[in-house]
Amino acid sequence: MQDKVAPLIFNGIQKTRTIQNLNDIRQVFISAGVTPEEFDNSWNSFIVKSLTAQQRKLAADVxxxxxxxxxxxxxxxxxxxxxxxxxxxxxxxxxxxxxxxxxxxx
Incomplete structure (x- = not known):
């Protein structure tokens, strides 16, 4: 999945500037074959929430x-x-x- 999504996210952020929010990211995953339910379940999972909190703390710390x-x-x-x-x-x-x-x- 990473091989499909990474170039789409790169282009959406760096080139076309079409990724502006969570819904835009969600649409990239859906266009790559992830169902809306799979994306929502993963995004709202404990592991993703924990990793996000760790990254936010690190970003604030540095x-x-x-x-x-x-x-x-x-x-x-x-x-x-x-x-x-x-x-x-x-x-x-x-x-x-x-x-x-x-x-x-x-």
């Missing part, structure tokens, strides 16, 4: 102000607007190289 945001080694924040984003593959490659470089910094 004062994240944009999404997606990645903090490397607790001190380097990857600037997503500096990563090439003309394609999913290009973004993934550049993002990975940036994170790898930051992991090697002292």
């Amino acid at each position: 004062q994240l102000n944009s999404v997606p945001a990645v903090l490397v080694n607790g001190k380097y924040m990857v600037k997503n607007d500096g990563v090439e984003a003309s394609s999913v593959e290009g973004f993934i490659k550049e993002f990975g190289l940036t994170v790898k470089h930051l992991l090697n910094q002292k």
Whole structure:
């Protein structure tokens, strides 16, 4: 499912800017073959609520102000607007190289 949904979400956020809210995300999953009931049950599950709470706390703790945001080694924040984003593959490659470089910094 991730292989189907990830490019759709990437394009909806980065390129077409058509993903603005939860219902937009829900529609992406439905278009990828997930039933509305499956999405709603998963979204409202204990595990998703727990993971969401953990991520919100982490974002507040490190004062994240944009999404997606990645903090490397607790001190380097990857600037997503500096990563090439003309394609999913290009973004993934550049993002990975940036994170790898930051992991090697002292």
